[in-house]
Amino acid sequence: MKKKLTDSNLLLIITVAVFILMYSCAVTMLGGGFTKSQTFLNIFNENAALIIISCGMSLVMITGGIDISVGAVTSLVCMCCAVHLDFNGGNVFTAILIALGIGLLFGLVQGVLIAYLEVQPFIVTLAGMFFARGLTTIVNSTQFNVENEQFKALKDTRILIPGIGSYNKKGIFIPAYIEIGVVVALLTVAVLFILLKWFRLGRSFYAVGGNAQSANMLGINVKRTKFFAYLICGFLAGVGGFVYFLHVGSGSPSHASGAEMNAIASSIIGGTMLTGGSGNIIGTLFGVMSLSTIKNIVASLGLDDAWWTNITVAAMICIFIVIQSVVLSRKNKSSH
Amino acid sequence: MAQNSLSKDQNFFLKIIKKQIFIPIAALLVLMLFNLIADPSFFRVELGTSSLGYPVLKGNLITILDNASELVILSIGMTLVTSASGGQDISVGAAIALAGSVVLRVLCGTETRPDHLHAPIIVAFLICCIVAMLFGAFNGVLVAYFKLQPMVATLILFTAGRSIAAWINNNQLPIISEPKFGYFGNFFPGIAIPSPIFIAILFMIITALIMRFTKLSLFTQAVGINAESSRLNGINPQFIKFITYVILGFCVAVAGFIKVSRLSTINYSVIAKDIEMDAILAVALGGNALSGGKFSISSSIIGAYVIQFLTITLYKFEVPAAALPAYKAIVVIILVVLSAPVVRKKLADMKKNFAAKEAN
Numbered sequence: 071m072k073k074k075l076t077d078s079n080l081l082l083i084i085t086v087a088v089f090i091l092m093y094s095c096a097v098t099m100l101g102g103g104f105t106k107s108q109t110f111l112n113i114f115n116e117n118a119a120l121i122i123i124s125c126g127m128s129l130v131m132i133t134g135g136i137d138i139s140v141g142a143v144t145s146l147v148c149m150c151c152a153v154h155l156d157f158n159g160g161n162v163f164t165a166i167l168i169a170l171g172i173g174l175l176f177g178l179v180q181g182v183l184i185a186y187l188e189v190q191p192f193i194v195t196l197a198g199m200f201f202a203r204g205l206t207t208i209v210n211s212t213q214f215n216v217e218n219e220q221f222k223a224l225k226d227t228r229i230l231i232p233g234i235g236s237y238n239k240k241g242i243f244i245p246a247y248i249e250i251g252v253v254v255a256l257l258t259v260a261v262l263f264i265l266l267k268w269f270r271l272g273r274s275f276y277a278v279g280g281n282a283q284s285a286n287m288l289g290i291n292v293k294r295t296k297f298f299a300y301l302i303c304g305f306l307a308g309v310g311g312f313v314y315f316l317h318v319g320s321g322s323p324s325h326a327s328g329a330e331m332n333a334i335a336s337s338i339i340g341g342t343m344l345t346g347g348s349g350n351i352i353g354t355l356f357g358v359m360s361l362s363t364i365k366n367i368v369a370s371l372g373l374d375d376a377w378w379t380n381i382t383v384a385a386m387i388c389i390f391i392v393i394q395s396v397v398l399s400r401k402n403k404s405s406h
Numbered sequence: 407m408a409q410n411s412l413s414k415d416q417n418f419f420l421k422i423i424k425k426q427i428f429i430p431i432a433a434l435l436v437l438m439l440f441n442l443i444a445d446p447s448f449f450r451v452e453l454g455t456s457s458l459g460y461p462v463l464k465g466n467l468i469t470i471l472d473n474a475s476e477l478v479i480l481s482i483g484m485t486l487v488t489s490a491s492g493g494q495d496i497s498v499g500a501a502i503a504l505a506g507s508v509v510l511r512v513l514c515g516t517e518t519r520p521d522h523l524h525a526p527i528i529v530a531f532l533i534c535c536i537v538a539m540l541f542g543a544f545n546g547v548l549v550a551y552f553k554l555q556p557m558v559a560t561l562i563l564f565t566a567g568r569s570i571a572a573w574i575n576n577n578q579l580p581i582i583s584e585p586k587f588g589y590f591g592n593f594f595p596g597i598a599i600p601s602p603i604f605i606a607i608l609f610m611i612i613t614a615l616i617m618r619f620t621k622l623s624l625f626t627q628a629v630g631i632n633a634e635s636s637r638l639n640g641i642n643p644q645f646i647k648f649i650t651y652v653i654l655g656f657c658v659a660v661a662g663f664i665k666v667s668r669l670s671t672i673n674y675s676v677i678a679k680d681i682e683m684d685a686i687l688a689v690a691l692g693g694n695a696l697s698g699g700k701f702s703i704s705s706s707i708i709g710a711y712v713i714q715f716l717t718i719t720l721y722k723f724e725v726p727a728a729a730l731p732a733y734k735a736i737v738v739i740i741l742v743v744l745s746a747p748v749v750r751k752k753l754a755d756m757k758k759n760f761a762a763k764e765a766n
Contacts, residue, residue, distance in 0.1 A: 136557070183739070187746045190696045192494070192557075194742070196683055197735040204732020211728060323728060334561065344555040377569030377577070384566030391559070395552050 081341030082353040084393055089360045096367050103370065107234040107246045113362045118251035119144065119314035120332055121358050122258050124340075126306030127333040128354040129262065133299040134279040134346025135184065135191040139198030140307040141329030143176050145322075146202040147311025149209050152321025155218040162220050166312055173308015174301070176202065181300035185293045191300075199330070206323045213322035225319050229253065251313035258306065262351045275299060279346025335383065336361050339390045343398075360386070426693040429745050430708040433691065437715050441722075448722060456593045463598045466718055474714035475602035476502075476661040478707050479609050480681065481688040483654030485706040486622075489630040490650040491549050492698030493556025494686045497541075498658055500567025502678035505538040505662030507571035510672055513587065514580040523584050535659040541567075542655020543648070550647035564682075572674045582670040591667030602664050609660065613703060626650060630698035684713055691741060 096104045103109045114121075123140045130137045147169045154160040154168055176198055183194045216222070228247035237243055266272035274295045277285035286292050314326055334344075340357030342349030364386055368379050441448040451465035480498055487495050512530040514520045541563060548559035582588075594601050617623045625646050628636040633643040661681075666672055690696055691712055692705030713734075720733050743749055 183743065186748070187743060188748050189742050189746050190690070192686070192696060193690050193738070196687070197738040197742070199735075200683075200731035200738070201735035204729045204735065207726065207728035208732060211726070331561065331564065334558075335565070338558060338561075344558050377572045380569040381566045381573075384562045384569075387558075387565065388562050391548075391554055391562070392552070395554060398553075 079350075080397060081348075081394065082350045082356075085340050085353050085356045085360065085390075089356050089363065092360060092363050092367070096363065096370075100367070100370055104366075106236045107231075108236060108244075109366075111231070111246050111248050111252075113359050113366075114252040114255065115249050116317070117358050117362050118249065118255040119310040119317060119326070120329065120336065121255040121355060122306050122310035122313055123329060124333040124336040124354045124358055125258050125262050125351055126303035126310070127330075128337045128340065128342045128349050128351060129266075129275060129306075130191075130299050130303045131334075131337055131342045131344055132266075132275045132279045132346060132349040133296055134282070134344075135296065135299065136334070136344065137180070137191065137195045137198075137300060137303045137307075138330045138334075139176060139180065139195040139202055140303065140310070140333060141326045141331075142199040142202035142206070143173060143304070143307040144311040144314050144326040144329055145324075146206045146209075147172050147308055148315040148318070148325045149206045149321040149323065151312065151315050152214065152216050153210055155216050155221050156214070162218070162224055165221070169312035169315070170305065170308045173305045173311065175304070176307065177301040177304015180304060181297040184300055185297035203323070210321060211323060213320055213324070215320045222319070224250065225316055249317065251316050254309065254313055258309065259351055259355050266351060271295070271298060276347055279348075281347070332361065335387050338387060338394075341394070343394060426702050427705045427708065429693045429741065430691050430705050430712055433712045433741060434708060434715060437712065437719060441719055445722070448719075453598075460593060460595055461598060462593050462600075466722065468600065468603075470711065470714050470718050471603050471606075472600040473718070474711050475606040476664055476678070477681065477684055477688060477710040477714060478606045479657050479661045479664075480654075480685040481692075481706040481710040482609065482613050482703055483650075483657030484685045484689050485692070485694060485701050485703050486626055486650040487556070487654050488686075488689050488694060488696060489698055489701040490626045490647045491556050492630060492696075493549070494682075494689070494696065495545060495560045495651065495654055496557055496682045496686075497545065497560040497563035497567055498654070498661075498685055499678045499681045500564050500571070501538060501541055501655070501658045502662040502665055502681065503568045503571040503672070503674050504541065504574070505534045505659045506666035506672045506677060507574045507674065508534045508537045509663055509666050510580045510582070511574050513582055514575075516576070518578045518580045519583065520580070521583065523582070523587070527587060527590075531659075531663055534663055535656060538659035538662065539652050539655035542651045542653070542658065545655075546648035546651030549651060550644040568674050571672075575672075579671060579673065584670075588667055588670050591664050591669070602668075605660065605664060609657075610707065617703065622649075627700055631700070685710075687738060688713055691738075693745060 093104070093110075123144065127137060127140060150168055150172060151165040154165050155162070160168075180191075180194050180198050183189050184191045227250055229250065229252075230245045230247050232245070234246045236246070264272075266275065274285065274290045277288065277290055278292050278295045282292050285295075311326075315321075318325065336357035337349065337354050338344070338357070339360055340350065340353030340355070342354060361383065364382055365379050368382050448466050451463055451467055453461055454464035456462040484495065484498070487493075509530045512525050512533050513523050513527070515524040517524075545556075545560050545563060548554050548562075549556050552559070589595070590601055590605070592600065625636070625641050628639070628641055629643040629646045636646075637643050662678070665678055686696070688710035689706050691709035692702060692707075694701045694706060716734060716737055717730065720730055721727075725733060
């Protein structure tokens with residue numbers, strides 16, 4: 071039984087434990103908002119897009135690569151959808167198609183460049199990021215809210231969770247809710263979890279990330295596997311972009327700035343290593359939740375300045391990195 | 407047989423193409439040619455007056471040389487870090503904000519608008535160097551001794567750097583009114599060429615001397631190519647990795663000092679924004695492998711000038727600053743694809759086939 075506790079599982083357990091510890095600390099020490107079930111669900115409501123993007127990022131990181139264009143693609147998707155809905159009188163369905171199309175296109179081009187032309191992923195996706203950010207301002211350079219009725223109806227759709235909720239000051243019961251984006255995000259996590267666990271393609275992501283040469287000898291098409299990782303990551307950036315758009319309901323060049331770094335940080339906290347070959351989608355989900363919780367805690371402590379949040383997040387990444395390197399050295403010792 | 411059929415000048419041509427420095431120089435020449443055809447007045451250098459009333463040289467070329475100074479200095483450090491550790495430091499932009507903040511904190515004390523400097527400028531510079539090198543050492547320890555991937559290790563400072571910079575000055579934005587402080591980022595009185603150019607040249611000379619008279623270059627490459635075998639040969643790979651990050655810290659200090667001196671003030675969230683991306687690009691444009699190993703600093707330096715040349719060219723064509731990255735990305739993709747080993751091999755094969763057909 072003891073052998074089943076692999077490094078990946080250990081890192082996942084640490085991440086989940088830290089999240090639960092952090093949240094229960096927040097509930098007992100700070101109380102107030104943290105005891106409400108809605109506060110917990112708001113973690114999902116506010117981070118649905120980040121969860122989706124981080125899942126794609128984890129996938130790429132498992133194959134040993136990186137994709138820093140995802141934040142900029144999110145912003146581009148928001149702007150294109152907003153312009154499509156408001157200026158060109160489009161409907162929501164075509165907007166979704168546009169979002170997915172942009173994501174797929176970025177994934178496709180970057181995938182071909184990285185997998186088949188063997189250009190370094192950092193440089194390709196860096197150019198992708200520059201391109202998407204620049205294109206966003208070319209499409210439209212100012213922020214504006216979308217007034218499309220159809221879209222607004224979709225944006226304001228709330229899925230009520232039966233049974234849980236809280237009483238407001240007048241004693242009226244307010245049921246807790248989640249947004250549509252959360253369903254998409256959780257679905258993404260579930261699909262990717264199944265893909266990575268039980269499908270040939272998912273397993274080959276780990277093999278390629280662990281050791282591309284031996285994966286090749288095992289008969290895995292390394293290039294195609296890498297290509298699919300970037301394609302899926304790009305596609306998820308498109309999906310995440312639309313979910314982000316659904317949450318904020320506006321287009322702006324500054325949307326989702328720094329989202330790529332948050333996604334990388336979430337993946338790292340979730341136990342995915344940049345060297346590749348190891349990682350877990352459930353961990354990534356908890357990584358996003360931990361990141362969001364620490365930000366909430368800092369905000370509710372009254373240290374409202376943005377710089378305190380950044381310093382705590384950095385400290386948290388630092389701690390998790392140290393945990394990872396301890397786990398890694400344990401593994402090296404046992405293998406010798 | 408095909409080798410013999412190639413004429414002598416063709417061989418010479420191939421030799422040049424194979425040189426690492428060829429790509430950045432070719433890119434620079436193409437950009438220059440493009441500007442020459444589009445608008446020859448791009449290269450005009452005129453005599454204008456500085457803000458202090460001295461006659462100074464003005465023109466696009468001077469602007470390029472001037473504005474590229476920080477990037478050139480950073481790219482030198484970044485090349486070493488890339489070579490030794492096979493990864494890049496993404497925290498240099500945040501570290502520049504931090505270094506600049508330290509300079510202002512030392513010079514201004516706690517006042518936001520001091521009427522006199524609280525310390526000599528050289529003291530401020532030295533303290534800024536020490537702080538920046540300490541932060542470089544922090545990154546270096548994480549990378550070399552904790553064996554973290556450089557991007558992950560520097561992600562910490564990338565996230566926290568600008569916040570710490572704001573915290574150093576209590577979230578104030580001090581402004582220095584003393585004109586002497588502005589000399590380093592603008593003009594020294596009586597000298598017609600912007601001083602950052604001199605600082606960059608001085609920096610290059612020092613680097614060249616260090617590379618010439620120490621074993622740093624050799625050791626760095628050895629560690630980058632194979633850390634284990636370099637250890638067996640008596641080099642301490644951890645220390646070499648560590649020292650490259652400290653050197654990058656010093657580069658950051660100089661770049662940050664110039665940046666702050668240009669405006670005599672600081673804006674924590676805007677100063678040196680995205681410069682880490684440009685610095686990494688400069689290294690990649692110079693044909694250096696981002697996975698470490700062999701490097702050429704002069705190629706990186708030319709790469710940095712190419713980036714600045716491109717930026718100014720795009721401004722010249724009235725591309726708005728926010729849309730600039732899109733055009734930059736296209737150029738980068740073209741360059742990177744052309745220099746990709748797979749593409750180069752294909753092109754070389756095509757050329758060979760073509761030559762063989764002609765011979766028949």
